[in-house]
Amino acid sequence: MTDPVLSVRDLRIRFRSGGRETQVVHGVDFDIRGGETLALVGESGSGKSVTSFALMRLLPEAPRCTIEGSVSMGGVNLLELSERRMAQVRGPRIAMIFQEPLTSLNPVHRVGDQIAEAIRFHRKMSKADIRARVIELLTLVGIPDPARRMHAYPGEMSGGMRQRVVIAMALALEPDLLIADEPTTALDVTVQAQILELLRQIQRATNMAMLFITHDFGVVAEIAERVMVMYAGxxxxxxxxxxxxxxxxxxxxxxxxxxxxxxxxxxxxxxxxxxxxxxxxxxxxxxxxxxxxxxxxxxxxxxxxxxxxxxxxxxxxxxxxxxxxxxxxxxxxxxxxxx
Amino acid sequence: MSTLIETIDLKQHYPIRQGLLGRPSATVRAVDGINLRIQRGEVLGLVGESGSGKSTFGRTLMMMEQPTSGSVLYNGVELAGRSHTALHPYRRRMQMVFQDPFSSLNPRMTVEDSLTMPLRFHQPALSARQRRDEAAETLERVGLPRSMISRYPHEFSGGQRQRIGIARALMVKPEFIVADEPVSALDVSVQAQVLNLFSSIRETLGLTILFVTHDLAVVGHIADRVAVMYLGQVMEIAPTRALFTSPRHPYTETLLSAAPQPAVGARRQRIAMKGEPPSPLAPPSGCVFRTRCAHAQAECAVARPVLRPRGPGHLSACIRDDLSLVPGVAEARPDQARKRMS
Known part of the structure; x- marks a missing residue:
């Protein structure tokens, strides 16, 4: 079997507030391999979202939050990286999409520019090449007339189209792992079905690993090969x-x-x-x-x-x-x- | 069964203005000509996606806003056009439960205050003591201990708050409840508790309920009949089992095929919708669904289809009789379905 893309070992997360420390994740272990979708299921307060935020190092810094254990990608423990090196991991190695696409999109910038920005941050490419890549990505996620729609603002798009843009942005640097935190929860069922199908297609084409966080067993049955159920951390x-x-x-x-x-x-x-x-x-x-x-x-x-x-x-x-x-x-x- | 509420060609249109005092430049037809009867004692499920007008329909039925045109008959009495005062006796008979119990309860009011407020308005003759007793009894009815009556909303979980929202609606002993996505914000295990509560109060109090939701599995569980809305219009209405096993409208077929099911091997044939959702400012001519319909023909653009009978209690607004649509569920095998619950 191939090596896992991501290995999490004994992940423990504690928050400190007002002199009191609360442990919310108590030793979580799992692996995800390329091309695989692992669903993480739980109700509110189970610790599923905190776990995913820890993988991306999006939680507050110590002493407000302490993360222990290891999160390994390619032999490197992400928990030990400097913030600067971690910024190079987000995007090309791990990308994340959220429930509400507007949290990931800036309402005052055109969607094409926002995708281009993600590429420019990590890659030295000419303007024309970046533009071509943006159009290619928007085409990949099924946005019609991408050369025109890349100039639209997020507010000019439907919820489903915005989530497609967010997915395009997440895929821009061909990550090894995509963390999807309830990405279809805010969408209509017909749009949800389209987005799940899109994620499956992309995964077949790129062999990307996916950690899919959801509370919905119906969605789990649609998208995942393996399932973890989380309760009380x-x-x-x-x-x-x-x-x-x-x-x-x-x-x-x-x-x-x-x-x-x-x-x-x-x-x-x-x-x-x-x-x-x-x-x-x-x-x-x-x-x-x-x-x-x-x-x-x-x-x-x-x-x-x-x-x-x-x-x-x-x-x-x-x-x-x-x-x-x-x-x-x-x-x-x-x-x-x-x- | 007798009809409790009937709408006749009910319309709720909203003008869109350019600028603060500009002339109306366009109209959103949120509810566009709905004829529906709600029978006394039934749970009618109303499903549709965002923008279908299902919530607006519920609010208009409650006379929270006056309709643009058409009738709302309550027990045969016209409510549309009535003044605020003339509606007063009916407000007590119709209550609403909202999606978000966090925002529909006043954070500075205790449960007792929230629950007794409607009584002060509708039954001013009651003493404070009587109001408090009513509130405590209603709390028990929705599965919360009496002792919680002096607490504030933030002391409750989401599921408990929704119980309080239901209790508040029950305080004035209504006949009819519009529940607008009442379980959508809740975790699945809590959602089940609240759905069970709806079933039990409906039985014990003989309530009539319009249950508005986007969730087909929920509506399949709770409703006796289901109406499917798209762009302000009813596409199909049928007894629940018939809607799931033999849909007669392509939009219903699409919705059923898109709903994810928590079972291995449940990935099914998906009926894709064409194109993008039409603008509600410029709905398609003829059948509003035709621009996304896999079965559309030239005639579909000509006239708006009327709801036609397609089976016992089953109406569909599709002009095509020749379609064999994919069911959401195979024909009934009640013995097997029941076994699961035993």
Missing amino acids: RIVEQGSLADVLSNPRMPYTRGLLASVPRFEDAGLKTGPLGTIEGFVPSPDNLPAGCSFHPRCPHARPGICDGALPELAAHGAGAHLVRCARSDEPAFGAEPAEVS
Whole structure:
């Protein structure tokens, strides 16, 4: 197998505010290989966005924020780079796109100029070559009439077109890894479908790796080969798309999947949706043992509230589950509690 | 079933002015001639993408703005054109739940103040004590403890705030609720709780609900019937199952095919839309969807298609009868679907 494009080991993130320190990410490990899409799924407060920001080194500096562990690309730990060297990594090595394209676009500059700026910062190219590259990129992301549209301002474009421009900008330097943080959440479904298709096409053509952050399992099924589920700052389940969606072993993953209305049940009045009782714990006050146990319908005293379960292999493959009970033969045969 | 609300050729047009006092130079036809009946006790889902006019339709039904033309009949009584005072008795019977519970609750008011405010207006005879009891009872009805009544909105999570938003709507014991994207800002597990709450209050209180959303899976779960809007017009309306299993309008087909589904191997045949969305200032002639429709013909540009019956309770505004459209869901296998929940 090829070497991973990105290797994250024991990533830990703490924030300090008002003399109090709060750890929000507790030792996250994962690899992404070229051409692969890894989805990072979680609800608000799970730590998924903080994790992605840490990879790009977009979090505040110490002492407000401490990042430990390693984020390796090509043998270099990005966490140890100077800000100046990190600026050379953003763009050519890792690029990032966000939920709201307007956060990445300057409303008072023409979109073509903004893409050109990204190229000019990193590459010595003639004006004419940059212009040709901008048109090529806008064509790649499916913007009609690019030679004209490159002169438009962001406000003159629809949300879907703006997200295409942001993708063009992210791809301008042919990054090895694209981090996409909820890039389609603010878009209409038909536009979302187009953007997901576009990302898949680009990935096939460039062998780029992609870390796709989302809360939407429907989008995960559309785009990812592998999935990680995050809860309270830890990966709680990780595996292939089929492992996680068709055979989830962590009760949190099961709960999330049961709470999504099923398309195929539309109009059948199948009764209440599954829910997860209680709340996401505050990062200041995580429960002992498994962070999910106070909300878990399968929790057992003495098993789940003692030691923190490891993220351990379930079965022979690469399916990892952080649950003390996931290997019990009866586990999973118990009826899922629908409340 | 009897009709609670009916709209007849309802229009909501907004003039676009150049400059501060300029003449109207164009018109946005946000709602452009909608004929719809909402039956007493049903949940009617209204789906559409941004700019379809679905939220404007909801606001106009609530008489939050006077329509440009057309009728809104509530129990057969015309609401359009009524003065503020003349609408007063109806405001109590219709309430609204908004998408963003963060911005629809006053941060400086306790839950009690927010909940009792509508009672002061609609039931001035009640004592402070009675109002407080009503508020506490309603909080319990939406699944929050009575003890939370003296807290402020910032002390609640997003899901709890949406429960408070629902409680506030229920305070005046309405018959009809317009819920405008009420679960779109919530995490999936919280979304499920709030959808379950809608189902239960609808049962116990016999409410009629217009549920406005962009999310087809949500509408498939909650609605009895679904209307699909595009550029200010209703393209199709049908019982929920029929809409998903046998769509009769190409736009519905496109929407269904675009919705991502959380299952392995769910990547399906996608019906691509042509071109770019038309400007709402200059909608296409004839069928407004024809510029993006894979099945458009020359005749589609001629006249605006009317909603025609295409099955039991199933209406579609497409002139073509010869299309076999791709369903979003294969025909019903209720035994299997039910098994999942047991």
